Amino acid sequence: MVFSSLYFLFLFLPVVMVVYFLVxxxxxxxxLLVASIFFYAWGExxxxxxxxxxxxxxxxxxxxxxxxxxxxxKAKFILTLVVNLFILGFFxxxxxxxxxxxxxxxxxxxxxxxxxxxxxxxxxxxxxxxIIDVYWGKVQVQxxxxxxxxxxxxxxxxxxxxxxxxSEIEAQMDDRKVTPLNFGKGMDRFVRGLAKKVLLANNLxxxxxxxxxxxxxxxxxxxxxxFAYTLQIxxxxxxxxxxxxxxxxxxGFTFNENFNYPYVSTTIxxxxxxxxxxxxxxxxxxxxIPLGGNxxxxxxxxxxxxxxWMLTGLWHGASWNFVFWGVYYGVLLLIxxxxxxxxxxxLPKGVQRVYAMILVMIGWVFFSNxxxxxxxxxxxxxxGIGATSLIDKAGLYYLKSNVILVVIGWFCAAPGLNSWxxxxxxxxxxxxxxxxxxxxxxCIAYLVYSSYNPFLYFRF
Amino acid sequence: xxxxxxxxxxxPRRVIHSPxxxxxxxxxxxxxxxxxxxxxxxxxxxxxxxxxxxxxxxKTADPAARRRMIFNAVEILLVAFLVAYVAWIFLKDTTRDVxxxxxxxxxxxxxxxxxxxxxxxxxxxxxxxxDGSEYEGYLVYTADSVMNVDELLIVKVSDSSQMDDLSEVxxxxxxxxxxxxxxxGTNQTELLQNAIIVERGDYFFYGVxxxxxxxxxxxxxxxx
Numbered sequence: 001m002v003f004s005s006l007y008f009l010f011l012f013l014p015v016v017m018v019v020y021f022l023v024x025x026x027x028x029x030x031x032l033l034v035a036s037i038f039f040y041a042w043g044e045x046x047x048x049x050x051x052x053x054x055x056x057x058x059x060x061x062x063x064x065x066x067x068x069x070x071x072x073x074k075a076k077f078i079l080t081l082v083v084n085l086f087i088l089g090f091f092x093x094x095x096x097x098x099x100x101x102x103x104x105x106x107x108x109x110x111x112x113x114x115x116x117x118x119x120x121x122x123x124x125x126x127x128x129x130x131i132i133d134v135y136w137g138k139v140q141v142q143x144x145x146x147x148x149x150x151x152x153x154x155x156x157x158x159x160x161x162x163x164x165x166x167s168e169i170e171a172q173m174d175d176r177k178v179t180p181l182n183f184g185k186g187m188d189r190f191v192r193g194l195a196k197k198v199l200l201a202n203n204l205x206x207x208x209x210x211x212x213x214x215x216x217x218x219x220x221x222x223x224x225x226x227f228a229y230t231l232q233i234x235x236x237x238x239x240x241x242x243x244x245x246x247x248x249x250x251x252g253f254t255f256n257e258n259f260n261y262p263y264v265s266t267t268i269x270x271x272x273x274x275x276x277x278x279x280x281x282x283x284x285x286x287x288x289i290p291l292g293g294n295x296x297x298x299x300x301x302x303x304x305x306x307x308x309w310m311l312t313g314l315w316h317g318a319s320w321n322f323v324f325w326g327v328y329y330g331v332l333l334l335i336x337x338x339x340x341x342x343x344x345x346x347l348p349k350g351v352q353r354v355y356a357m358i359l360v361m362i363g364w365v366f367f368s369n370x371x372x373x374x375x376x377x378x379x380x381x382x383x384g385i386g387a388t389s390l391i392d393k394a395g396l397y398y399l400k401s402n403v404i405l406v407v408i409g410w411f412c413a414a415p416g417l418n419s420w421x422x423x424x425x426x427x428x429x430x431x432x433x434x435x436x437x438x439x440x441x442x443c444i445a446y447l448v449y450s451s452y453n454p455f456l457y458f459r460f
Numbered sequence: 461x462x463x464x465x466x467x468x469x470x471x472p473r474r475v476i477h478s479p480x481x482x483x484x485x486x487x488x489x490x491x492x493x494x495x496x497x498x499x500x501x502x503x504x505x506x507x508x509x510x511x512x513x514x515x516x517x518x519k520t521a522d523p524a525a526r527r528r529m530i531f532n533a534v535e536i537l538l539v540a541f542l543v544a545y546v547a548w549i550f551l552k553d554t555t556r557d558v559x560x561x562x563x564x565x566x567x568x569x570x571x572x573x574x575x576x577x578x579x580x581x582x583x584x585x586x587x588x589x590x591d592g593s594e595y596e597g598y599l600v601y602t603a604d605s606v607m608n609v610d611e612l613l614i615v616k617v618s619d620s621s622q623m624d625d626l627s628e629v630x631x632x633x634x635x636x637x638x639x640x641x642x643x644x645g646t647n648q649t650e651l652l653q654n655a656i657i658v659e660r661g662d663y664f665f666y667g668v669x670x671x672x673x674x675x676x677x678x679x680x681x682x683x684x
Contacts, residue, residue: 049545057538064531072528076535083539090546114549213632449643 001042002159003190003243004197006447012039013247020251021178029150029173032251039155040118047117050087055152057083058127059145062134066141077135081128088124091117096318119159121315123152125282130166132286139167147173156247160240162258162278165285169253176252186249188425191436191443193242196235198443200409204232207402208368212378216388220395222381226361228402229368231409234263237276261415266352267344268332268359279315283308305337306330316367321375325366332359555661555683560597560616563663563682567599567614570678572671576601576610588613588629595622596662609637609648610669614679617662630657630666637668 001008016035023031041048061080068076091114098109130151133139142148151173157164211217211225241258248255258278265271272280284293291304306327313326336344344352362379369375381387411417425432567573579600581592592598601612613630617623634655641648656672658665663683667675 046549053538053542053545057542060531060534060538064535067527079535083542087542 001039003240003247004194004443004447006444007042009444009447012042017250029146032155033146033150033153036150036153036155036158040153040158047120050091050117050120051123051153052149054084054087054123054127055149056145058131058152059142059148062131062141062148063143065131065134073135077131080131084124084128084131088120090114091120093314093318100320122161122163123158125163125279125315126152126166129163129282129286133165133167139170142166142170142173154248154253156251156253157244157255160237160244161276162241162244162255163282164255164278165282168256172253178250178252182249182252186246186251188432188436189246189249190243191246191440193239193244193246194443195439196239196242196412198446199439200405200412201232201235201239202446203405204228204235204409207398207405208232211398212368214394217381218389218392218395219381219384219387220391221398222378222387224395224399224402224406226365226368226378226382228406228409230263230357230361230364231406231413233364233367234259234413235409261413261418263357263360263413264353264415265356265360266349267336267341267356268329269336269341271356271360272329272333279312283312287311302334305334309333317370319370321366321370321372324372325363328363328366555663557662558683560599560614563614563616563679564599566678566682567612567675571675573601573612574610574669574671575603575605575608576612576669577604584613587611588633590615590626590629594618607645607648609641609645609651611667612669612675613664613666615664617664623659623664626664627657627659630664634666634668 001012003009012035016031020028020031020035037048037052040051058080061076061083065073065076065080094114101107102109130139130142130148134141142151151164151166151169154164205228208225208229211221211228214221217225238259245255245257256278258276260274260277262271262274265274288304288308291307292300293304294301296304309326309330310323311326312329313322313324316322316325344355347355362382365379365382366372366375369378377386384390421432421435424435579587579602583600583602584590584592584598587600587602590598596616596618598616599612599614603610615626617626634652634657638649638652641652651668651670654672655666655668656676658676658679660680660683663679665676665679669675
């Protein structure tokens with residue numbers, strides 16, 4: 001089930017809300033657990049077993065690690081890491097590994113592609129954060145299985161994040177309050193996320209899909225296409241994060257922000273401080289810093305960066321284009337760190353933004369094309385190589401028919417509009433309620449009449 | 461000698477320095493929890509006097525050892541469950557190697573295909589932009605009216621890597637059809653929204669029809 005579906009909006013959410021607020025405090029976590037399992041089972045009846053297993057296994061091992069000492073503790077910790085990584089590796093990377101072996105060694109090992117359990121990358125990273133923090137003694141062992149299972153399976157952030165570290169939510173498992181103000185703020189955030197997803201991301205996605213399928217493309221067309229995708233992936237993913245954060249608030253949880261207007265970044269380093277913050281901080285805390293971070297020699301630092309970014313790429317998908325995409329960012333970050341940072345600072349802000357934006361858009365070319373060759377062709381088209389012309393009729397047509405959408409998208413991706421909206425909320429709260437109501441109705445109308453409702457971050 | 465008696469023997473060896481600890485010494489309840497009572501230098505005497513059976517009982521009675529044993533047992537069970545589950549997931553969709561001619565016979569004999577017309581390589585090219593010669597076999601049925609969205613495609617791939625392209629092409633076809641009928645063809649849109657796409661082993665199934673579930677059942681019964 002996805003948030004942007006009519007079943008969720010008109011059946012699941014209202015029923016869960018009513019039951020959740022009617023039951024006494026002691027039953028709120030069990031209600032949330034049952035609802036979350038139902039939510040997941042709606043689309044993944046087979047893999048719900050895997051998710052519940054993951055919760056149970058990590059709960060037991062967490063307790064064991066918490067009570068063990070010395071070598072035994074280390075052995076149990078390693079066992080937990082191995083099993084979690086095996087689950088993730090088997091269900092996500094098995095086909096990719098066999099395919100890679102086949103193409104590298106020119107052999108023909110037959111394999112059967114398994115369907116990817118939705119949200120496996122998100123909930124595995126959550127369980128790993130808990131286990132590692134228990135091992136390091138950073139968090140207390142959760143002895144209540146219901147509470148632990150709620151942390152792993154909680155439907156607002158289960159299938160597309162943000163990746164919530166146990167340390168961030170530990171206290172909220174026992175004690176959380178839903179105030180009318182927070183509930184209202186949660187609804188506001190949810191509606192804004194829904195509008196980002198349904199009204200902006202879906203329409204921008206249609207534009208990019210159309211352009212991607214064209215045989216002959218002009219430079220204008222391909223730039224328009226990749227700009228549309230750049231906006232689509234932001235609204236798609238940040239919209240889903242907004243909905244998750246909003247839903248969390250409505251149930252009394254506070255999740256950390258996952259996006260902070262990434263497209264206003266002036267450098268790639270800044271971009272990754274603003275994009276998918278929960279994933280970047282996970283890799284920083286559990287891979288980069290344990291490897292030594294930047295407090296090591298130059299070459300080890302370079303190794304650390306490249307390892308982290310290769311893994312970041314691989315986390316996004318079992319395909320070489322994602323590995324390339326990750327390493328691309330690793331190399332860019334190293335170039336900025338060792339050569340460009342001081343030079344970039346001297347440039348006007350506008351130029352810095354254009355620099356960052358172009359590199360990010362090139363990154364999305366490889367991200368959106370799982371076929372590496374197709375990605376390279378698209379990239380070549382961007383710079384006129386293999387393009388039909390600089391500007392053609394098709395490009396002008398797509399530009400004219402989508403210019404309003406793209407301009408609205410650009411304004412919504414920048415902080416100005418949001419600041420204005422928050423100011424309006426303080427000055428005239430009823431006006432924002434009316435705007436949110438209108439946006440919600442528009443989303444519903446769109447969902448009823450449109451069949452195109454993809455979700456990019458599902459495959460992760 | 462019982463475990464309790466054995467432990468009592470150790471009490472004098474735990475030299476108590478403070479009055480508080482002395483009080484604790486008198487409280488025999490700690491005997492039930494302290495694994496540290498068994499100091500290494502005590503082991504020979506213990507081993508000489510206890511039989512293997514007694515020792516097993518003694519270890520089980522030790523709460524820390526019991527805890528370890530329970531955790532180990534639960535963990536072994538969980539790992540065994542995971543192995544069984546993964547094996548089941550892996551094997552459940554395993555298919556038989558069936559000739560496409562057999563599938564065609566089963567489909568035509570057991571399914572209600574309505575007004576659908578059997579297609580050939582040109583149909584495959586025209587509707588799905590697929591080259592039939594690249595696959596081990598295929599079966600395609602399409603409607604003769606543009607207002608009829610019913611269609612059936614079953615492909616046996618030569619190489620599992622063809623599945624991704626096949627899936628992509630069929631999804632594009634479905635998307636295109638949905639766009640064609642979006643807004644005015646309510647029945648057609650509903651049928652397209654209920655289209656079934658199945659990937660099993662080397663077989664790919666795509667069907668749009670009121671009877672699509674029956675088609676799917678017949679197809680699955682052929683390859684299982």
